Amino acid sequence: MPKVAIIGAGPSGLVTAKTLLQDYPDFSPVIFDYQHQVGGLWNVCPDPNQPVTLDSRMPTNLSRFTVAFSDLDWESVLDEVPIFPRAKQVAQYLSCYAKRYVPNEILRLGCKVVATERKADDGVKWNVQWLQDFGTPTEKLCAEDFDFLAIASGFFAEKHVPSIPGLAEFSDHVIHSSTLHQRRDNLSHALGHNDTQGTTLVIGGSMSGVEAASAAALGQSSSALSTHTREIPAVQNKVHHIHSRPFWALPTYLPHGSEEDPSFQPLDLAMYDLSRRPAGPIEYALGPIPEERIAKTNGYFQGLLGDDYKTYAHMSTGQTKIQPPWVAIGNDYAEFVRAGAIQTSMGRVISVHPDTRLASVRYAEPNGDIKTIDNVGTIIMATGFTPFKALSLLPDSVLSKLEYCETDPFSPLILDKGGTVRSEIPDVGFVGFYRGPYWGIMEMQARFLGHLWSGTEPVYTEEQKASLRRIRAADPDLARGQFPMGDYVGLMETFAKELGIRRSVLDGDQSGPVIPARYRDTSTGQGRGMASENEATRTLGALRDALHGAAARTGAASAIFRALHGKWKSLHTSGIDETACEVVFYPRYPTSPAYDREYVVETGVCVTGRSWEKTFSIMRLAETPSRATSIEMWSVSLADGFEADCISERWSLTPLRRELNGESTSGGYVISAESVGPSGGTLLYIFHFKGVSISTWECVELDGSTGHTSELDGPKYRSRTVYER
Structure with missing residues (x-):
C-alpha cells in the first residue's frame, strides 16, 4: 500500500x-x-x-x-x-x-x-x-x-519585514499586522489617541494593510468612546497608511442580481458568478496582465462601487502608467478615509529616524519626491508573509x-x-x-x-509553466497581478474538466456562483x-x-450599517417648522458579545444661534442569521459613559429595489426599513444607494391612520427628516 x-x-x-x-x-x-x-x-x-x-x-x-x-x-x-x-x-x-x-x-x-x-x-x-x-x-x-x-x-x-534603515532601532514600537489583534483589548495603550503617543503608521497595502489601518482607526475611535463624560473627545492622532500599489477597498457585500431581483450579496458570490464570464467554454486566465484588462477591471469596480465610494476606496498612483489594481476587503476603510481618521499616501518607505519615544519616517512618492511623516509613535508592518x-x-x-x-x-x-x-x-x-x-x-x-x-x-x-515564467519576467509594477493564480472561476472549471467533474445545476441552469458544493466528484x-x-x-x-430568500436581506442590513459611518447634515420638517442639525456615527468595538458591529450616534440640534443640544444613541447590528435582517437603535445611559440602556427602535428591512424617482443612474438602489418610534408611531426609513454608498436617506414618521407602508406615494406624515453628506 x-x-x-x-x-x-x-x-x-x-x-x-x-x-x-x-x-x-x-x-x-x-x-x-x-x-x-x-x-x-x-x-x-x-x-x-x-x-x-x-x-x-x-x-x-x-x-x-x-x-x-x-x-x-x-x-x-x-x-x-x-x-x-x-x-x-x-x-x-x-x-x-x-x-x-x-x-x-x-x-x-x-x-x-x-x-x-x-x-x-x-x-x-x-x-x-x-x-x-x-x-x-x-x-x-x-x-x-x-x-x-x-x-x-x-x-x-513566515512574517515578512523588509529591511528599512533605522527600523531595527525603533523595534520596540513596531508591530507586525499578524500580531496586532493580540493588543486589541488594550489597543488604546498600543496605538493611543493622545499627543504623547504619536501617529500610528501602517506600512503596506493590499489585504493586511487595509485590515491593519482599519483596526488601528477603530481602536482609536473605541478608546475615545470609552470616556465617562457627556462629550466625545476628538482623536488627536490619525492613522497614516503608506502603500506602494493602487488598490480597491471592497466592502463585504456588493450590489448584484437582476433588474427584477437586485440584492446586496457577499462579494465572492457576486464576483465569482458564472454569468460574468463570456458565453462558451471558460478558459483559465494565467499570465501577465495586459493594459486593456487592467482598464476593464478598473471600469468594473468603478461601475459597481459608484463614484462617491471610489473617491475614498480607490487608492491610485496618480501617474500616467497603468498598474494592475489590487483588491483589499474592508467594510470600514473607505469611511475612515472619508472621515479623515485614516490618511493615505502612495509611496515606499526609505528610512526610519527614531528620536526617543517617537520617530520620523521618510518615504518616496511615485514621482520621486521625498516626504516625511513626523511624530510616529507606532509602526504596523502590513508587509505580508x-x-x-x-x-x-x-x-x-x-x-x-x-x-x-x-x-x-x-x-x-x-x-x-x-x-x-x-x-x-x-x-x-x-x-x-x-x-x-x-x-x-x-x-x-x-x-x-x-x-x-x-x-x-x-x-x-x-x-501554464510558460505563463508563470512570463509572470516572473514581467515588470512587477506594470504587469503582475495581486494573485498569480487569481482566476478562481477559470481554475475551478479547468480542474473540473480535467477530472471529469460535472458542475451541478443551480436554479435550473448552469450559471450562478462558483462554490465547492457545486463540484462533487x-x-x-x-x-x-x-x-x-x-x-x-x-x-x-x-x-x-x-x-x-430571507437571508438575502442580511446583505442589505450590512450595507446600510456600513454606509452610515461618519457625518451627516439633516433637515427635520414638522408642519411649518424646520430644524437643521448634524448627526455623526462613530464606530467602536461592540459592547455586547451578542452584536458584531456598533456605533455611538451623536445628534446635535441647533436650538438658538450657536447653542447646540446633543443627544446620543447606540446603533447595533448582529450578523447571525436569525437577527441579521434588522438594525437596532438603543437609548443611552450617560451616567456610566456611552452605554446601551434599552432598545428604542428595531428596523425591519424590506427587499432591495431599483431607484424609482427617475433621477438615478446605473447602480441606484433603494432599501426601506420600518420601525415603531418612541411615541408609538410608525417610522419609515428610506436609503438611496448609488453603488455601495448611501447618497441620501430620510426618516418619515407616518400618520397613525395610514398604517404600515414602504412607499411615500400618498401617505400623510407627521414629520420628515432628510440626511445628506
Missing part, C-alpha cells in the same frame, strides 16, 4: 488526507504538523512557537459558501452560521471535518518536519525526518520512508527541478496543473501552495493528486454516498436562500 507523507494539518492537509482515504483507499496517508491541534493557520489556540496567528474574532474575507469543502455543510458544525464565519468558527469547522473524515491514527501532531530526502536508488522513496514531541522535554529526531510527498503547509509560512520557510524542507535537487526562486515570494515555484505538480518529479505534490488559497481549489488539487498517484496519466503541456464512487450528497444539498439550499 503506497504511503503518503502530508506536511501540514490545515485545510489543505486535511482535504488531501480525506480525499485519498475516501476516494483512493489503496493509499496510506500520514499527516505531520508541529502544532498539537488540527487547523493550521486557523488554529486559534496555537502553540507558543507558531509564527503566524489569527484573531479568533476575525471574520473571513469570503463567505461561508467559498470557505468550505463540498461534503461538509456549515449547518453540520454550527447551530447558527453567519455569512462570514469568524476564525474560531472556521477552526470548529476544520475540527469537525477532521473528526468526520480523518482518523486520529493518521495524525502525527506535535511532529515538526525538519528535512526531506528523495531517494531514487530502488524506486522513488521520500525519507521524511521530524522532531517527535516538538517543543517538549521528550523531543527526539525520527525518520521514515514514504512513496509520495504532499506539501500542504501553506503559503504564509513569505513562503520560503515551507520550501526549505525540500532538497536542493528537487527545488532546482521546480525552478525555485528564493527572491520571488509571489511565484517561488514553476508548477503545472493549477500549481499542483511538475511532470519531471510527479511524486511530490502541492496543495494550497499559492497566494489566495480558496478551499475549492485545495479540494480540486487533492483530487488531482489522487488521480495522478493512482496511475492516471494527465496530459502535460508547457502552457462522483467519478470514483469510493466513500461517496447519500451522506455526502446531503451535505452538498443543504449547502446549495442555504446558497439559494442567501441569493433570493
Whole structure:
C-alpha cells in the first residue's frame, strides 16, 4: 500500500488526507504538523512557537459558501452560521471535518518536519525526518520512508519585514499586522489617541494593510468612546497608511442580481458568478496582465462601487502608467478615509529616524519626491508573509527541478496543473501552495493528486509553466497581478474538466456562483454516498436562500450599517417648522458579545444661534442569521459613559429595489426599513444607494391612520427628516 507523507494539518492537509482515504483507499496517508491541534493557520489556540496567528474574532474575507469543502455543510458544525464565519468558527469547522473524515491514527501532531530526502536508488522513496514531541522535554529526531510527498503547509509560512534603515532601532514600537489583534483589548495603550503617543503608521497595502489601518482607526475611535463624560473627545492622532500599489477597498457585500431581483450579496458570490464570464467554454486566465484588462477591471469596480465610494476606496498612483489594481476587503476603510481618521499616501518607505519615544519616517512618492511623516509613535508592518520557510524542507535537487526562486515570494515555484505538480518529479505534490488559497481549489488539487498517484496519466503541456515564467519576467509594477493564480472561476472549471467533474445545476441552469458544493466528484464512487450528497444539498439550499430568500436581506442590513459611518447634515420638517442639525456615527468595538458591529450616534440640534443640544444613541447590528435582517437603535445611559440602556427602535428591512424617482443612474438602489418610534408611531426609513454608498436617506414618521407602508406615494406624515453628506 503506497504511503503518503502530508506536511501540514490545515485545510489543505486535511482535504488531501480525506480525499485519498475516501476516494483512493489503496493509499496510506500520514499527516505531520508541529502544532498539537488540527487547523493550521486557523488554529486559534496555537502553540507558543507558531509564527503566524489569527484573531479568533476575525471574520473571513469570503463567505461561508467559498470557505468550505463540498461534503461538509456549515449547518453540520454550527447551530447558527453567519455569512462570514469568524476564525474560531472556521477552526470548529476544520475540527469537525477532521473528526468526520480523518482518523486520529493518521495524525502525527506535535511532529515538526525538519528535512526531506528523495531517494531514487530502488524506486522513488521520500525519507521524511521530524522532531517527535516538538517543543517538549521528550523531543527526539525520527525518520521514515514514504512513496509520495504532499506539501500542504501553506503559503504564509513566515512574517515578512523588509529591511528599512533605522527600523531595527525603533523595534520596540513596531508591530507586525499578524500580531496586532493580540493588543486589541488594550489597543488604546498600543496605538493611543493622545499627543504623547504619536501617529500610528501602517506600512503596506493590499489585504493586511487595509485590515491593519482599519483596526488601528477603530481602536482609536473605541478608546475615545470609552470616556465617562457627556462629550466625545476628538482623536488627536490619525492613522497614516503608506502603500506602494493602487488598490480597491471592497466592502463585504456588493450590489448584484437582476433588474427584477437586485440584492446586496457577499462579494465572492457576486464576483465569482458564472454569468460574468463570456458565453462558451471558460478558459483559465494565467499570465501577465495586459493594459486593456487592467482598464476593464478598473471600469468594473468603478461601475459597481459608484463614484462617491471610489473617491475614498480607490487608492491610485496618480501617474500616467497603468498598474494592475489590487483588491483589499474592508467594510470600514473607505469611511475612515472619508472621515479623515485614516490618511493615505502612495509611496515606499526609505528610512526610519527614531528620536526617543517617537520617530520620523521618510518615504518616496511615485514621482520621486521625498516626504516625511513626523511624530510616529507606532509602526504596523502590513508587509505580508513569505513562503520560503515551507520550501526549505525540500532538497536542493528537487527545488532546482521546480525552478525555485528564493527572491520571488509571489511565484517561488514553476508548477503545472493549477500549481499542483511538475511532470519531471510527479511524486511530490502541492496543495494550497499559492497566494489566495480558496478551499475549492485545495479540494480540486487533492483530487488531482489522487488521480495522478493512482496511475492516471494527465496530459502535460508547457502552457501554464510558460505563463508563470512570463509572470516572473514581467515588470512587477506594470504587469503582475495581486494573485498569480487569481482566476478562481477559470481554475475551478479547468480542474473540473480535467477530472471529469460535472458542475451541478443551480436554479435550473448552469450559471450562478462558483462554490465547492457545486463540484462533487462522483467519478470514483469510493466513500461517496447519500451522506455526502446531503451535505452538498443543504449547502446549495442555504446558497439559494442567501441569493433570493430571507437571508438575502442580511446583505442589505450590512450595507446600510456600513454606509452610515461618519457625518451627516439633516433637515427635520414638522408642519411649518424646520430644524437643521448634524448627526455623526462613530464606530467602536461592540459592547455586547451578542452584536458584531456598533456605533455611538451623536445628534446635535441647533436650538438658538450657536447653542447646540446633543443627544446620543447606540446603533447595533448582529450578523447571525436569525437577527441579521434588522438594525437596532438603543437609548443611552450617560451616567456610566456611552452605554446601551434599552432598545428604542428595531428596523425591519424590506427587499432591495431599483431607484424609482427617475433621477438615478446605473447602480441606484433603494432599501426601506420600518420601525415603531418612541411615541408609538410608525417610522419609515428610506436609503438611496448609488453603488455601495448611501447618497441620501430620510426618516418619515407616518400618520397613525395610514398604517404600515414602504412607499411615500400618498401617505400623510407627521414629520420628515432628510440626511445628506
